[in-house]
Amino acid sequence: MTAAQIDWRAVTTGAIFLVTLAGIAVGRAPGLRIDRAGIALVGAGLMMAFGPLSFEDALKAIDLDTIALLIGMMIIIAQLRISGFFELAGGFALKRAGGPLTLLAAVVTVTGFLSAFLVNDAICIALTPLVIDVARRLRRDPVPYLLAVAMASNAGSVATLTGNPQNMIIGVASRIPYAEFALRLAPVAAVALALTFGLIALLHRREFSTPFAEAEKAPRTRRHPRQIGKAAIVASGVIIAFFAGAPVTEAAIIGGSLLLVTRSVNPKRIYAELDGSLLLMFAGLFIVVASAQKALLTPDVLAAVGRFNLADVWILSGVTATLSNLVSNVPAVLVLKPFVAASPDPAKAWLVVAMSSTLAGNLTLVGSIANLIVAERAKRAGVALSFLDYLKVGLPLTLFSIALGAWLLAS
DSSP: OOGGGSOHHHHHHHHHHHHHHHHHHHTSOTTSOOOHHHHHHHHHHHHHHHSSOOHHHHHHHSOHHHHHHHHHHHHHHHHHHHHTHHHHHHHHHHTTOOSHHHHHHHHHHHHHHHHHHSOHHHHHHHHHHHHHHHHHHTTOOHHHHHHHHHHHHHHHHTTSTTSSHHHHHHHHHHOOOHHHHHHHHHHHHHHHHHHHHHHHHHHTTTTTSSOOOOOOOOOOOOOOHHHHHHHHHHHHHHHHHHHHTOOHHHHHHHHHHHHTOOSSSOHHHHHHHSOHHHHHHHHHHHHHHHHHHHHHOOHHHHHHHHTTOTTSHHHHHHHHHHHHHHHOHHHHHHHHHHHHHTSSSHHHHHHHHHHHHHHGGGSSTTSSHHHHHHHHHHHHTTOOOOHHHHHHHHHHHHHHHHHHHHHHHHO
């Protein structure tokens, strides 16, 4: 091929695409104060300047259904957090644990259940300080219980379309009904949660071999019963609407908007809780990936990828898990989207991608945003959660849970 025959736009697009994904995977750029959202937006800007999409086409590439679904769920979660719901629900379970194993079971169950219906990142933000406080008052090592928060949040979020951001993208793209998705993947989540409990208990035997000491008295926390009730009723109504077959985006945004009708909570407190950087990262990624697809997905490329036989559950699980750990789970899902759409059974393929991209987050401490949230919040409280501490449990957990998930979906 001569220089004149080289498609320089495709080369430029590919370079921008790879550098953007690498930056998002690492989370920063050397010598610059820029985060994942900034990297995604810079990538989107470069794609509009040098890539195949016009400004108008780039705006059309942003999936507003997914953005609206995220906003609606963020508002609901913000109201639950501000009202004190998570402290009430988590504290009720944790304070009734009679021993270290029952405390671990409570952490796994509460975290997994809440993460199944609400975005797992938010559950980690709410429960991490609570778990540290309970462990310290009981004079226990907080590390195994913090591992349980991170890993159970990933495992539990497999169960539904609203458990994590990548599942939301899959829900909008696949149009799989909420109840059908839960019916297929809730058993996988339950198995992964059981493995989480068993492996942490096994690999941290010393922590679970001694009984509790007398607990220090817990300080009283301020709660707002009326706001808790209101938020719980609206959240329950939205989840019921999901299972009843209502469009998830509409149900979430309507439920979130109703929570803004209040005499007690300043809306600015709700807005401050919304994760604007996540929304910006999603918008940028939609543009970057759409540009790459238009410039790079030639018939030859599609044929080459087709030879990997991604219709096979085991192969697709392995590819998704590997890609999720290389570039993070949300970009991995967006990259795989055209190949899943071309699958003989797209619905089944989407379920496999949802399962493996989420459970792959349990491999390392940097495998998911939920893990990083737990590690950062623990660091602020003076608790070190090391990469090796996490990997010791995360490696077997990821391998076993993805293998069992693939087996359940293949059968």
